[in-house]
Amino acid sequence: VPFPPESRLSGIERTPSRGDLLLYEKRFTLPDGRLFTDYLGQEEGSSVEVIPGNVGVTERMALAMGRLTEDAARSLTRTLYEDMPRVVREAIAREDEIAAAADLFYDYEDLFFIGRGIDYHLAMEGSLKLKEISYIHSEAYAAGELKHGTISLITEDMPVIALATVSELYEKMISNIREVKARGAEVLLITREGAKDAADEAKKVIYLPNCSELFSAIPLATVLQLLAYHVAAKRGCDIDKPRNLAKSVTVE
Numbered sequence: 604v605p606f607p608p609e610s611r612l613s614g615i616e617r618t619p620s621r622g623d624l625l626l627y628e629k630r631f632t633l634p635d636g637r638l639f640t641d642y643l644g645q646e647e648g649s650s651v652e653v654i655p656g657n658v659g660v661t662e663r664m665a666l667a668m669g670r671l672t673e674d675a676a677r678s679l680t681r682t683l684y685e686d687m688p689r690v691v692r693e694a695i696a697r698e699d700e701i702a703a704a705a706d707l708f709y710d711y712e713d714l715f716f717i718g719r720g721i722d723y724h725l726a727m728e729g730s731l732k733l734k735e736i737s738y739i740h741s742e743a744y745a746a747g748e749l750k751h752g753t754i755s756l757i758t759e760d761m762p763v764i765a766l767a768t769v770s771e772l773y774e775k776m777i778s779n780i781r782e783v784k785a786r787g788a789e790v791l792l793i794t795r796e797g798a799k800d801a802a803d804e805a806k807k808v809i810y811l812p813n814c815s816e817l818f819s820a821i822p823l824a825t826v827l828q829l830l831a832y833h834v835a836a837k838r839g840c841d842i843d844k845p846r847n848l849a850k851s852v853t854v855e
Contacts, residue, residue: 679817686814687821693812694825698833701826704791704807705833708762714739715757717746717783718766719776725820726766729827736845737835746779759787764830767794767801768811768819780804793826795819 708714714733716726726743733741744753746765757763763783767776773794780790781804792805795816801808809830811822835842 679815682815683818687818690812690814690818690822691825694822695829697809697812697826698829700809701829702833704809705830705837707789707791707807708739708764709737709834709837711760711762712740713761714741715753715761715763715783715788716741716743716766717749717763717776717779718743719746719772719779720769721820722766722768722772722776722823725823725827726764728824729764729766729831732828732831733834735848736831736842737838737840738846739834739838746776749779749782754782754786757783757786757788759789762789762791764791764793765805766823767792767798768816768823770795770816773798777804793823 714730716730718724718726723743723745730741730743733739749757763780765776765780765783767773767780769776777800780792784790784804790805791807791809792801793809793811794801796810796813798808798810801810809826811819811826814822832842
């Protein structure tokens with residue numbers, strides 16, 4: 604749901620509180636004066652708390668500002684706050700499967716993420732976390748733009764992580780996966796449970812826990828962060844203290 608032009612967003616503030624912990628405090632002010640404030644958790648080396656927290660706050664904002672009945676908005680908000688903890692726990696419970704997928708990629712030095720719609724934005728998050736802690740050169744691309752130069756870089760030495768959680772774009776993503784496979788790339792597909800023919804289209808498939816498609820970005824971010832963690836661990840990287848990583852809170 605797009606923000607109306609008159610909305611005022613006060614942005615993110617880092618707020619020292621609770622002893623010496625540093626928390627993200629996310630504040631949004633709606634046109635009617637209502638203030639949303641969420642604490643996104645302690646800031647760690649690669650800021651894994653930010654994306655899930657931002658998704659939750661933004662989706663709650665969209666529900667508040669969207670053209671929904673009050674009952675519909677309450678129902679979706681209840682799903683967000685009551686069901687998402689279960690979904691995240693189920694995603695974490697698949698860690699062994701995610702670690703096995705990391706075996707496919709940890710010894711490469713270059714890697715692509717591709718996705719369509721919201722999956723493209725999650726591809727950027729997955730790429731960022733991977734390069735931050737594993738030092739693999741990774742890039743995220745909109746899958747619909749592969750033929751605009753990007754596809755010339757696809758070879759057997761360029762594995763691809765494909766994200767396909769948007770039902771209406773799934774068939775187009777499968778077409779993109781076939782394109783990169785035809786050029787020699789090994790593919791890890793991350794998609795929703797029950798996705799049609801997923802196992803036939805990729806070398807490895809990770810299925811997300813069942814949840815509302817509206818909120819699938821939350822378990823997807825969880826899986827991508829765990830994938831980056833296990834790739835980095837297999838490469839022997841210092842995950843808690845990534846090299847050259849400076850925080851804007853300390854460095855302008």
